[in-house]
Amino acid sequence: MTFLAKVTPAGRRRDAQTLLDLMREVTGLEPRMFGPSILGFGEYAYQYASGHSGIAPAASFSPRKAATVVYLADGLEAHAAALARLGPHSGGTGCLYIKDLSKVDLAVLTGILRASLKTVTAETFGKHGQGG
Incomplete structure (x- = not known):
């Protein structure tokens, strides 16, 4: 993937490749870019009480210079025990x-990703009759 080849530093690129493989396994989907720096897998529709709505990736991450960002659509509080x-x-x-993926428990991260994806897709199917 061209985007990942440009990620720096090298450790962040290594972590991004690991997350790419992990999220493919968890979601069963291929990634697509959401904006210039977010790799997303699947998508779901959301609508806030304010009326704001949109489409977001069901699972995603972004390899930033300071740290890799894993986006959890159901929020971090939902995963406090696992975290x-x-x-x-x-x-x-x-x-x-996450600054260094080699220092975290990938089995725990996999569980968090699976739980988040299940929550997002269940809510999407339950509320809208369609899902990502």
Whole structure:
């Protein structure tokens, strides 16, 4: 994938390739670019109470210089127990920041990704009758 070949530093590129393979396995889908730097797998429609709506990737990540960002559409709080076992990371509302993927437990990360995908697709199918 051309995008990944340009990721720097080399460690971040290595982590991106590992996540690419992991997310392919978890989702059963091939990635596509969402914007200039997010690799997404599948998609779902969302609508906030404010009326704002759109389409977002069901599972995604972005290899940024400071850290790789794994986006969890159902938020980090939904995975608090698993995150306690993950290894070194930080996070925001829906963003999991990992500086070195080799230092985290990939089995725990896989479980988090599977659970998040299940939640997002269940909510999408349940609310809209269609899903990503």
